[in-house]
Amino acid sequence: MKFIKSKLFILTLIILNAMDILYAETTSESLDRIIAIIYHAEGSDIVLESDLKSPFDGTKLPQEELIFRKLVEIDGKMLNATVTDESVDRYLAQIQKSQNLTQEQLLEAIKPLTLEKFKDELKVKLMVQNVIDYRVTSKVVIDKQEIEKYYHQNPVYQEASYTLTNAFVGYGDSSPTIKKIKLQEAIEMGLIDEFVKWDSPIELKEDQIAQEKAFIKDLNVGSTTILDANNNGLFVMRLIDKKPKRLLDLKEREEEILNTLQQEKYMKTFHEYKCRLMGLETESNSMASMPRIAVVKYID
Structure with a gap:
């Protein structure tokens, strides 16, 4: 699955563009506003307005996306999808090797975060990816009949x-x-x-x-x-x-059709998973067997 196997490349961008994955920390020097409370089996999590802001340029992450990421983190804890320090170190070593980064260049790329803080953030992101793999990617299975049906319905x-x-x-x-x-x-x-x-x-x-x-x-x-x-x-x-x-025959188009169907099924399954976490209705009930893990209360 080419688009699924691109996970390494996607996570590589975390190193080179850290602002896309990091949330601003609250400080004692600023007043903050609670925008949501997430209630779950182990208690509750408060989501602050400052969590939306990038510490680099003030760019805001969409509120829905932030809530979804936090819900995935909660789901990961329930699944015990932990990521070890050794896994993070191995992954960082892979990134440095593939991007030809020295330790000094890595430290420069993740500023203003320290290496330990960045590892903590990366550990969460890797755990989130593991959860997505389990809840979504593992369900992206395409059989021969689906490929043949698509081929006959979409001639090229x-x-x-x-x-x-x-x-x-x-x-x-x-x-x-x-x-x-x-x-x-x-x-x-x-x-x-x-x-x-x-x-x-x-x-x-x-x-x-x-x-x-x-x-x-x-x-x-x-x-x-x-x-x-x-x-x-x-x-x-x-x-x-x-x-x-x-007319192109099935053998000539098989890989192209497989990639198309994989992407379609991935996006559909991802949407259903997101809706299930967010408590939203969907046309499909493929995630109906998954228990509700949390309730989100938005604060006006």
Whole structure:
């Protein structure tokens, strides 16, 4: 699953763009406002307005997204989806190696956080990812019948194409008429290659062929035709190959269809999981067996 296996890349961005995953800490020097209280089996969590703000540029995380992340953290604790210090260290080592970061560059990238504080934040984010993997990714299973159904309902055609080569033949000492006659004779006798130097082949899709050149579609492969002329000579064209429009077969599209269905199912399952955590209704009840883990009370 290519899009699922991109988790390492996504989490790499945590290192290089820490502002996207960190919440502002409250300080004793500022007054803060409670925006929500999350009640769960182990007690309650208070969500403060300052939690929405990035300590870097003041950018605000959407309130719904913050609440959802906190609910996933609670779900992770209920599932005992803990992340060890050793796991965090190994992951950081992977990131540093893949991004060719020195320890000094890493420390610079996560400022103003200390390394220990960043590890704490990363531990939470890795735990959240583990929960998402368990609740969502593990349910993204596509069977052969789904692939075949999608294939038949969404046909894709390969457009007709034509491979051509061209050559320019100067008049030399001959008149345009005489030169054209001689070239035509050479074509008919199969000797044209002795008179011209062909350019590199080019492939044209059917919709790239101009209306005045539509006759190309009716040529036989291997046929040579004299085209336009100018004051200096004649243009000659040969059709090297042509491929008719055809329906792509299942084998050619299987990977593309699988990726499409995986992404669709992932997004659908993720949405249902999010709605279940947030206490929202959905058209599907695929998460109905999952117990409600918390209740959110929003403070106006």
